Amino acid sequence: MTERKNIAIMGAGLVGSLLSLYLAKRGHKVDLYERRPDLRKTVVDGGRSINLALSDRGWRALRGIGVEEEVRKVAVPMQGRMMHDEQGQLTFQPYGKEGQAIYSVSRSGLNATLMNFAEPNPNVTYHFSKQALDVDLRTNEVLLRDITSGQTETVQPDLLFGADGAYSVVRGAMQKTERFNYQQSYLEYGYKELTIPATADGGWAIEKNALHIWPRGNYMMIALPNIDGSFTCTLFFPYEGERSFASIQNEADLLAFFNNVFPDAVPLMPELAQEYFAHPIGSLVTIKCFPWSYEGRALLIGDACHAVVPFYGQGMNAGFEDITILDQMLETFEGEDWEELFHRFERTRKPNADAIADLAVMNFIEMRDKVADPRFLLRKKIEARISEQYPGKWLTLYSMVTFTDLPYSYALETGKVQDKIMKQVMRHIKNVDDFQKPEVQALLEKQLLKKDKLRR
Amino acid sequence: MTERKNIAIMGAGLVGSLLSLYLAKRGHKVDLYERRPDLRKTVVDGGRSINLALSDRGWRALRGIGVEEEVRKVAVPMQGRMMHDEQGQLTFQPYGKEGQAIYSVSRSGLNATLMNFAEPNPNVTYHFSKQALDVDLRTNEVLLRDITSGQTETVQPDLLFGADGAYSVVRGAMQKTERFNYQQSYLEYGYKELTIPATADGGWAIEKNALHIWPRGNYMMIALPNIDGSFTCTLFFPYEGERSFASIQNEADLLAFFNNVFPDAVPLMPELAQEYFAHPIGSLVTIKCFPWSYEGRALLIGDACHAVVPFYGQGMNAGFEDITILDQMLETFEGEDWEELFHRFERTRKPNADAIADLAVMNFIEMRDKVADPRFLLRKKIEARISEQYPGKWLTLYSMVTFTDLPYSYALETGKVQDKIMKQVMRHIKNVDDFQKPEVQALLEKQLLKKDKLRR
Numbered sequence: 001m002t003e004r005k006n007i008a009i010m011g012a013g014l015v016g017s018l019l020s021l022y023l024a025k026r027g028h029k030v031d032l033y034e035r036r037p038d039l040r041k042t043v044v045d046g047g048r049s050i051n052l053a054l055s056d057r058g059w060r061a062l063r064g065i066g067v068e069e070e071v072r073k074v075a076v077p078m079q080g081r082m083m084h085d086e087q088g089q090l091t092f093q094p095y096g097k098e099g100q101a102i103y104s105v106s107r108s109g110l111n112a113t114l115m116n117f118a119e120p121n122p123n124v125t126y127h128f129s130k131q132a133l134d135v136d137l138r139t140n141e142v143l144l145r146d147i148t149s150g151q152t153e154t155v156q157p158d159l160l161f162g163a164d165g166a167y168s169v170v171r172g173a174m175q176k177t178e179r180f181n182y183q184q185s186y187l188e189y190g191y192k193e194l195t196i197p198a199t200a201d202g203g204w205a206i207e208k209n210a211l212h213i214w215p216r217g218n219y220m221m222i223a224l225p226n227i228d229g230s231f232t233c234t235l236f237f238p239y240e241g242e243r244s245f246a247s248i249q250n251e252a253d254l255l256a257f258f259n260n261v262f263p264d265a266v267p268l269m270p271e272l273a274q275e276y277f278a279h280p281i282g283s284l285v286t287i288k289c290f291p292w293s294y295e296g297r298a299l300l301i302g303d304a305c306h307a308v309v310p311f312y313g314q315g316m317n318a319g320f321e322d323i324t325i326l327d328q329m330l331e332t333f334e335g336e337d338w339e340e341l342f343h344r345f346e347r348t349r350k351p352n353a354d355a356i357a358d359l360a361v362m363n364f365i366e367m368r369d370k371v372a373d374p375r376f377l378l379r380k381k382i383e384a385r386i387s388e389q390y391p392g393k394w395l396t397l398y399s400m401v402t403f404t405d406l407p408y409s410y411a412l413e414t415g416k417v418q419d420k421i422m423k424q425v426m427r428h429i430k431n432v433d434d435f436q437k438p439e440v441q442a443l444l445e446k447q448l449l450k451k452d453k454l455r456r
Numbered sequence: 457m458t459e460r461k462n463i464a465i466m467g468a469g470l471v472g473s474l475l476s477l478y479l480a481k482r483g484h485k486v487d488l489y490e491r492r493p494d495l496r497k498t499v500v501d502g503g504r505s506i507n508l509a510l511s512d513r514g515w516r517a518l519r520g521i522g523v524e525e526e527v528r529k530v531a532v533p534m535q536g537r538m539m540h541d542e543q544g545q546l547t548f549q550p551y552g553k554e555g556q557a558i559y560s561v562s563r564s565g566l567n568a569t570l571m572n573f574a575e576p577n578p579n580v581t582y583h584f585s586k587q588a589l590d591v592d593l594r595t596n597e598v599l600l601r602d603i604t605s606g607q608t609e610t611v612q613p614d615l616l617f618g619a620d621g622a623y624s625v626v627r628g629a630m631q632k633t634e635r636f637n638y639q640q641s642y643l644e645y646g647y648k649e650l651t652i653p654a655t656a657d658g659g660w661a662i663e664k665n666a667l668h669i670w671p672r673g674n675y676m677m678i679a680l681p682n683i684d685g686s687f688t689c690t691l692f693f694p695y696e697g698e699r700s701f702a703s704i705q706n707e708a709d710l711l712a713f714f715n716n717v718f719p720d721a722v723p724l725m726p727e728l729a730q731e732y733f734a735h736p737i738g739s740l741v742t743i744k745c746f747p748w749s750y751e752g753r754a755l756l757i758g759d760a761c762h763a764v765v766p767f768y769g770q771g772m773n774a775g776f777e778d779i780t781i782l783d784q785m786l787e788t789f790e791g792e793d794w795e796e797l798f799h800r801f802e803r804t805r806k807p808n809a810d811a812i813a814d815l816a817v818m819n820f821i822e823m824r825d826k827v828a829d830p831r832f833l834l835r836k837k838i839e840a841r842i843s844e845q846y847p848g849k850w851l852t853l854y855s856m857v858t859f860t861d862l863p864y865s866y867a868l869e870t871g872k873v874q875d876k877i878m879k880q881v882m883r884h885i886k887n888v889d890d891f892q893k894p895e896v897q898a899l900l901e902k903q904l905l906k907k908d909k910l911r912r
Binding site: 178179180181183184186239 | 634635636637638639640641642695739
């Protein structure tokens with residue numbers, strides 16, 4: 001058992017709140033400082049939320065601290081993608097095997113659940129409306145401003161965790177230190193939050209247990225179910241160009257565009273124009289940096305050190321997995337060498353954070369473009385058949401990322417190998433039945449043997 | 457002719473000073489603001505200089521404004537690399553054809569020459585010891601602090617150029633704007649400036665007209681000649697590890713190490729220990745960002761938007777080429793749409809800035825490791841033969857970068873194609889004479905035909 005520490009977590013979002021529980025469990029005194037007011041008491045939604053998709057890595061971290069059942073109550077399972085074409089025709093593609101699903105949760109709903117679970121813990125104290133103005137990494141002093149009173153105070157924890165998201169103030173302080181590697185890259189796309197409300201009888205207007213996609217080549221809309229019968233929709237759209245945020249200037253432009261490309265969605269969106277022009281355009285950033293810690297006193301975690309674009313549904317899951325990994329390291333941590341512990345953590349997680357960042361960017365192309373291609377869907381079916389035929393020897397990339405806790409970097413590398421094999425296989429495939437053709441089976445046998453050798 | 461503008465250039469270094477001349481030539485009023493005092497009057501060298509290698513792109517920009525001859529006086533030609541092995545044995549490898557060379561200049565010497573040339577220009581005014589504290593991009597106001605008096609003032613130019621280097625304050629302001637892409641990556645290597653002084657009779661202690669390299673695998677020392685008979689040496693060394701800055705703690709460590717690995721250099725470096733422990737360790741950063749401009753009022757140029765590591769000797773040359781390209785665009789610029797001009801500039805230069813950044817990192821491995829390998833040197837000889845045999849059809853990557861103004865991105869791509877061909881060719885080569893073997897000649901004919909087709 002290590003000495004009880006005074007720990008400050010900057011940011012009481014999803015990762016900060018869950019982390020506080022894990023640290024409190026080990027006997028540490030944890031204070032959470034959050035810039036925003038308590039979201040359970042104030043509506044702070046700026047019209048910029050994207051629903052989250054909880055998958056295995058996330059559940060594992062929730063289970064590890066006993067909050068899984070509480071979260072199940074606010075989560076809606078989605079068994080696959082439901083594609084809507086321009087005529088409103090639907091195609092369903094399951095994410096995994098029978099019974100596998102990802103779970104739609106609203107950011108605020110999940111955050112409130114975690115806060116309610118953490119707040120009674122005597123080791124955990126929430127401080128809302130406290131903005132971190134400055135962090136002195138040499139002394140671990142944080143200058144805080146109370147948003148309500150305007151007063152400032154300084155806290156000086158033993159350990160400082162930066163769970164303060166993509167625009168982290170703690171990381172900002174690290175960026176001013178020597179030899180800090182840092183990268184922020186924006187997509188040329190923004191997003192807009194829209195809504196499909198619940199039906200008059202409180203039900204779901206479209207299939208409840210699916211992630212809906214309107215793939216349109218270089219842009220798309222998605223919709224994720226909420227427990228109240230509504231769907232949170234997100235339009236991912238270029239900033240500039242022929243069809244873009246810039247090209248839609250007024251309600252007439254908007255309706256002409258939506259009626260043309262999302263005709264089946266328009267009748268379900270009574271507030272479309274009002275929401276479109278009231279909500280801000282969100283930006284899509286990937287953040288990579290290294291190191292994640294400073295001299296054994298400060299550590300970044302979650303989006304603060306690895307913000308990713310939302311297209312693999314893994315941002316929160318990766319942040320939660322950080323906590324699982326850190327907790328595993330704490331489990332066997334005897335000494336007082338937090339610097340070495342933090343180094344071990346950042347070295348372990350960095351390649352995986354990089355991998356999921358790259359996978360998330362790649363998946364945007366898949367979602368907005370490829371899922372509308374019959375050949376792509378046929379390939380997915382063939383791959384599912386391979387996976388069935390060779391249990392344990394072939395997991396799809398999506399399954400490795402979503403339904404296992406294999407390292408993201410391993411999933412990415414294995415996915416590349418499998419992609420090459422699939423390209424060869426698909427040369428022989430015109431329809432699903434071709435999977436049984438002797439040349440396909442022979443090719444697979446040979447390639448799987450090779451792949452197996454690679455792994456050893 | 458465009459309207460006369462009040463232009464402020466932040467930074468009176470190499471790029472800022474040269475740029476001032478080009479802008480003044482077009483009738484604009486140019487003020488240069490430099491944080492440091494006038495280097496012609498004060499010694500400001502912090503023991504962290506690396507000599508610069510002027511090559512064709514740089515000369516072209518100097519020639520374009522009539523300062524070439526002045527600079528020739530302070531430049532020492534280097535016709536090739538002189539490799540020093542651990543026994544002090546020398547190997548020479550020419551950079552290009554007979555008569556081709558790169559030119560060693562000291563940063564301060566070249567800067568002083570440019571300042572002396574620019575200062576009498578009535579359109580140019582230098583302001584030294586003026587530190588930019590803050591830039592407001594919406595108004596183009598710059599808050600300046602006079603380092604000597606401590607007083608602050610605000611200037612508000614029509615156009616603001618950020619030629620203020622890798623740690624640019626102008627770029628710092630852009631980093632706070634929406635959707636600014638930014639990356640800073642440090643090598644795990646630092647550098648230390650050392651000196652080989654002139655001999656007693658004022659001559660050069662080692663071959664004057666060469667860039668000396670002591671390649672040692674994962675580290676190296678280089679030496680570039682100065683006009684006064686001395687050489688500026690730079691040790692590029694890992695921060696951590698068995699042989700690293702961290703492993704050398706005292707004079708005994710230092711001398712044991714130098715005597716072991718640079719035995720021929722030690723007798724030429726009488727101030728070795730004094731300099732080693734007095735000089736700071738410099739860091740090696742690559743900076744990439746985009747965009748480079750803000751609303752047609754502010755533009756980054758040189759290191760401020762594309763700092764590179766020094767291993768291709770192209771950092772200054774790339775910055776000077778920025779000026780050549782901008783001047784070409786200004787030549788045909790009739791209107792007042794500076795925003796469009798800046799956009800054209802940044803779109804044109806960005807792929808080339810990225811290419812030279814990547815080439816510079818790649819060349820570090822070549823310099824510190826490969827140049828010590830006889831196979832590598834044989835390959836260079838064979839490539840020179842190919843280049844002779846097929847004039848105009850084969851320029852080495854190094855020649856394209858150093859002795860032409862072909863876009864860096866073109867050089868990088870062509871270099872990759874040629875690298876593949878060379879790998880095939882070298883399978884048939886045991887010595888230089890093998891170049892004449894029929895199978896080598898046949899292979900070359902075939903591959904060059906293919907390469908030619910690619911280009912069309």
